[in-house]
Amino acid sequence: MDSKTVRQHAFDVGFDLCGIVSAERLGEEAERFAAWLADGFHGEMSYLTDRPERRSDPSQHLKDAKSVIVLGLNYFQKDARETPPGHGRVSKYARGRDYHKVIERRSRELIRRLDTEVGTEASVEFKWFVDFGPILERAFAQRAGLGYVGRNSMLINRTYGSWIFLSEIITNQVLESDDPKAVKHGTCGTCTRCIEACPTGAIVGDRTIDSRRCISYLTIERPTEIPQELAEKMGDRIFGCDICQDVCPHNDKRARVTRHKELLAESGVGEFLNAKTVLSMQSREEFLKLTAGTPLTRPKLEGLQRNAKIVMENETAGRRIVIPDFEKKR
Ligand code: SF4
Ligand code: SF4
Incomplete structure (x- = not known):
């Protein structure tokens, strides 16, 4: 199985973005995350402090992790109008069905197809996550060439902007990594x-x-x-x-x-x-x-x-x- 095949299946099951990166432990991003926690910026999300090293190291989730397949789903929709009196506005990502379920269906189908692709002889393993999973997904997405992390901390992609749900599949298969420098996604420049x-x-x-x-x-x-x-x-x-x-x-x-x-x-x-x-x-x-x-x-x-x-x-x-x-x- 090669990266091209993985990508093709990812798009066929309905993902909008797919990038692949080696399962190497994150360095600088892990330090940033540790510093963010130390500053208390996570508020009452105490679950984030539970073994934070897991978030930067795929091998903590799959012992023999070799590659991370990072997947993206565009969720953008327009704001139709001003908020009517007596109403509150709901964030764009939350207006429809639960994205965890939407992503889960696609991820399971993708893994089923990849399993079929490798056949029964190979001892191939896949483990998938969507944002409730303990992994620094924006950092892996940036490494996989899907965008850059802007000042607002969102991943910004050249095709969809930042309106993207991310999910990941960790595997023990060695796959060719994408080059994060191959596609220019822009920068924040002097914008604030x-x-x-x-x-x-x-x-x-x-x-x-x-x-x-x-x-x-x-x-x-x-x-x-x-x-x-x-x-x-x-x-x-x-x-x-x-x-x-x-x-x-x-x-x-x-x-x-x-x-x-x-x-x-x-x-x-x-x-x-x-x-x-x-x-x-x-x-x-x-x-x-x-x-x-x-x-x-x-x-x-x-x-x-x-x-x-x-x-x-x-x-x-x-x-x-x-x-x-x-x-x-x-
Ligand atoms: S950081 Fe972004 S999402 Fe949070 S309050 Fe500010 S504008 Fe809103
Ligand atoms: S481009 Fe501007 S608005 Fe967008 S993330 Fe960067 S600083 Fe923020």
């Missing part, structure tokens, strides 16, 4: 748009996000109350935040609407949630009726209601997020 536009000042350095201030973390991962100072800066964001991607000039030019219908707003909760409806929910059953099969189950009913309350308070107080008009600023 994402840093200027972030409503909470969560981008505290080049590629460094203080999760404790990031609206995505606050609305999805944080299990406890959101500090008032930050809640007031959340505006209408009820689940996640796309601002540092929306303002990125690479996304201006490159974003294209996903071809994967299950990721579109009409397949899931949609672009907005009615805050009053969320606040009126009394039971887990009601909550699951709205969110089952979508990423919105993550903060549980209590978390989503906490967010809805903040959205209503911000609306009543006239607190909106104002995004700089960078075109005018030029």
Whole structure:
């Protein structure tokens, strides 16, 4: 089995991007991650501190790891309109069906095809991950030539911008690696748009996000109350935040609407949630009726209601997020 065959199967099962890299342990990126943890930027995501060395070393997941196949799925969709009164805005990645499931189906089918390709004699192993798996996926994606990591810490690809879900398959097969320098994905250059536009000042350095201030973390991962100072800066964001991607000039030019219908707003909760409806929910059953099969189950009913309350308070107080008009600023 060669890299060309792997790539062909990856595209055939529906992935938009496929890059291959040797399973060498990450060096500099692992140090950056350790420093990020040491600074406490992971907030209450304590699972990230559990054996962090696993995230940079594929052999901790597959003993005889030789290659990492990095896969990408475009999820971009347009924002249809302004947020209607009494509603909160949902991040683009979460509007449709749960991407873990969408990726899982494709990954399993890809592995099935690769297994068939190598036949029964070879003792070939594959292990797949999507973002809940403990691996520094953006760093491996960059090494596999799928893009570069921008100041907003997102992987930016020359075809899709940063609207990409990443997943990985680790294998004990030796595959020819892609050359990260072969394709030019651009650079941030002197741009600082994402840093200027972030409503909470969560981008505290080049590629460094203080999760404790990031609206995505606050609305999805944080299990406890959101500090008032930050809640007031959340505006209408009820689940996640796309601002540092929306303002990125690479996304201006490159974003294209996903071809994967299950990721579109009409397949899931949609672009907005009615805050009053969320606040009126009394039971887990009601909550699951709205969110089952979508990423919105993550903060549980209590978390989503906490967010809805903040959205209503911000609306009543006239607190909106104002995004700089960078075109005018030029
Ligand atoms: S997701 Fe929103 S809050 Fe988080 S870093 Fe980006 S712009 Fe800032
Ligand atoms: S907005 Fe500018 S600085 Fe931020 S990631 Fe995009 S190009 Fe880089």
